[in-house]
Amino acid sequence: MKLKFSITLLFLTVVSLAGFAQRKGYWQQGVDYTMDIDVNEKTFQYDGKMTLKYSNNSGQSLNKVFFHLYFNAFQPGSMMDERLKVIPDPDRRMMQNTGSKEKPQLQSRISTLKPNQIGYQKIKTVKFNGQDATFKEDGTILEVTLPSAIADNSSATFELTWEAQVPEQIRRSGRNSAEGVAFSMTQWYPKMAHFDEFGWHLDEYVGREFVAPFGNFDVTIHINKDYVIGSSGKLQNPSEVKGYVKNAKVKTKNNKASWHYKAENIHDFAWAADPKFVVDSAKSKGGITVYTVFLPTDATIVSNWKTALGMATDFFDFTATKFGAYPWSTYTVVQGGDGGMEYGTATLVTGGRDLKGLVGVIFHEAAHSWYQHLFGINETVDEWFDEGFTSYIEDLAYQELFLRPTARALNPIGAAYNSYYRLALSGKEEPMSLLADYYNTNFAYSTQAYSKGAVLAEQLGYIIGKENLHKTFLAFYDKWKFKHPTPNDFKRTAEEISGINLKWYFNLFLNTTRKIDYGITNISDNALTIRNNSDFAMPIDVLVTYTDGSKELFYIPLREMRGEKPAEESYSIYQGVKRTVLADWFWTKPSYTITLPKKAKEVVIDPTQRLADVKQDDNVYKP
Incomplete structure (x- = not known):
């Protein structure tokens, strides 16, 4: 598909925040931020001013609103700190060893932060339509009681002033990263909490990610003239700052340059700054300008x-x-x-990697531009929908763009399947519909979110057909860009495209820890029997190679599908192979017998390797 820059801009102008309803009764709130930030690079503190236009489309009046104050998590005794103390496998980036190498004793890094190292956002004033509003801070949440309600279908203006201290680099945000970056400014401003059909989303910052309303950002950052910034949005004054224009005449006031950025229809804004940063850029064939902003530490890194x-x-x-x-x-x-970590039109990544690692992390975070930032997925509830589908995109792109054709796998996300199998057989799996912060282990969270979520997407293609999966992704994009869809919206799109009922699949794969396990139990000269050894029923592809060398693909749909997938001739292993569609299989019936016209030499369940069968030693028969 050839992209045209003018067409992509059109998306931003025709999509209003209220949106047209994709399902009956759909609505969403809107935010427009204007911020002015004055940074003291010596103390790692800054003063902030914000004007926020908030649009209420909820169908009800609002007497309170809430903001996130993420920096407040980086203080001893915070919920993030306490979580690190009790979870059995804490993120090692957030821990320090107070013991020996032989007998490590891990301690939360947050718990040892001194007053000049902690993070904070101290709100000084909040005005609502010009009037003082009552507010209180509660951990990483700011609660604002309004002097008058925001009526439905109306807008209000908030004015906030605050002072903040950038914490030591602990997680995502912070100063003086391990690689020497001075400022990593992510989740750094008072951010309006998300309000939707499920109510307010007021998750304390414990370690996971977020959801937020779409809006426009106009951000000006005043910082020492020697610093270079990489940021969300589009730089409005590249000739007045360092790094973006050759022989730029840096415009200063009080030894500071002012960086002015604008961004439309995003739901988070991030930036980083360092005096040693260099900037490079290139344009895609579709007209997207990609910037890289990094530390040129040696020739290999460059x-x-x-x-x-x-x-x-x-x-x-x-x-x-x-x-x-x-x-x-x-x-x-x-x-x-x-x-x-992904943010609106930008990502922050560690840069001291080998080429494979650098490309992989860029592909992953850039893929979040779709599954998170273009759809505004609620990562606190549906983390797999965000991370899993992003991992799926990353792996497809990596196979296509980074690997030689001879090195590409039949299943492009085979590594994700293997990771899921380890979790499924470990006894630590929890339902994938669990709230992101509430997993008992980081192992279960990360495997569910990244690996099992990717498996859900690829296995969906096994159920509805590879081409139907491709059509589903594009149709979902057309219907739901900029509109905070739910997983059910994706499921309904897949059902509409394929004509297949998917309630059973999404329910069992998301809400339970049931596992798929099929096996070939009996084979004779004229029949073979397959058994469902688990409590998770699936449609089955069986490829039979006969003793005369001919092949036949038997397809057994599941009764609950109320339909069948089309032939998948894009797979070379199926090209020229006779395909026989059999009567559907009941989930209530454990075994299924296929009558064979002649003697089989080899039988394989799912030769495309997309069925997430946790025990595959009985999926192949060779006499």
Whole structure:
């Protein structure tokens, strides 16, 4: 698909925040931020001013609103700190060893922060339509009681002033990262909480991610003139600051440069700053300008970033054909943070990686531009919908753009399947519909969110057909971009495209820890029997190779599907193979017998390797 820059901009102008209803009664709130930030790079503190226009489309009046104050998590005794003390497998980036190498004793890094190292956002004033509003801070949530209600179908203006201290680099945000980046400014401003059909989403910042309303951002950052910034949005004054324009005449006041950014229809804004940053850029065939902002620590690092930049532009062109056009004009990859984390039109990633690692993390975070930032998925509730589908996109792109054709796997996300199998057989699996913060282990959370979520997508293609899955992603994009869809909206789109009922699949895979396990139990000269050894029924593909060398693919739909997938001739192993559709299989019946016209030499259940069967040693028969 060839993208045109003018078309992508059109998406931003025609989609209003209220939106047209994709399901009856659909609505969403809107936010427009204007912020002015004055940074003291010596103390790692800043003063902030914000004007926020808030649009209420909820069908009810609001007497209170809430903001997130994420920096407040980086204080001893916070909920994030206490969680690190009790979870059995804490994130090691957030821990320090107070014992020996032989006998490590891990301690929360947050618990040892001194007053000049902690993070905070101290709200000084809140005005609502020009009147003082009552407010109180409660951990990482700011509760604002309004002097008068915000009526339905109306807008209100908030004015906030605050002072903040950037914490030591602990998780995502912070100062002086392990790689030497001065400022990683993510989740850094008072951010309006999300309000939707499920109510207010007031999750304390414990470690996971977020949901927020879409809006426009106009942000000005005043910082020492020697610093270079990489940021969300589009820089409005590149000739007045360092790094973006050759021989730029840096405009200063009080030894500070002012960086002015604008962004439309995003739901979070991030930036990073360092005096040693260098900037590079390239444009994709579809017209997307990709910037890289990084520390040029040695020749290998510079080379890796240069190569990764070219691959990033290819990524946006590739992904547009599979998942819909990237609708913004820029994307910025900034070195910073503690790993990789996505934000509106930008990401922060650690940069001291080999080429494979750098490309992989950029592909993953850029893929979040779809499954998170273009759809506004609620990561606190449906983490798999965000991380899992992003991992799916990442792996498809990695196979296509990074690997030689001879090195590509039949199942592009085979590693995710293997990761899911380890969890499913570990005894630590929990239902994937669990709230993201509430998993008993980080192992279960990360495997469910990243791996099992990706498996759900690829296995969906096994159920409805590879081409129908592709059509589903594009149709979902057309219907739900900029509109906070739920997993059920994706399921309904897949049902509409394929004509197949999917209630059983999404319910069992998301809400239970049931596992799939099929096996070949008996075979004779004229029949073979397959058994469901589990409590999770699935449609089955069985490829039979006869003793005369001919092949036949038997397809057994599941009764609950109320339909069947089409032939998948794009798989080379199925090309030229006779396909026989059999009577559907009941989930209430444990076994199924197939009559064979001649003697079989080999039988394989699901030769495309998309069925997430946790025990596959009985899926192949060879005499």
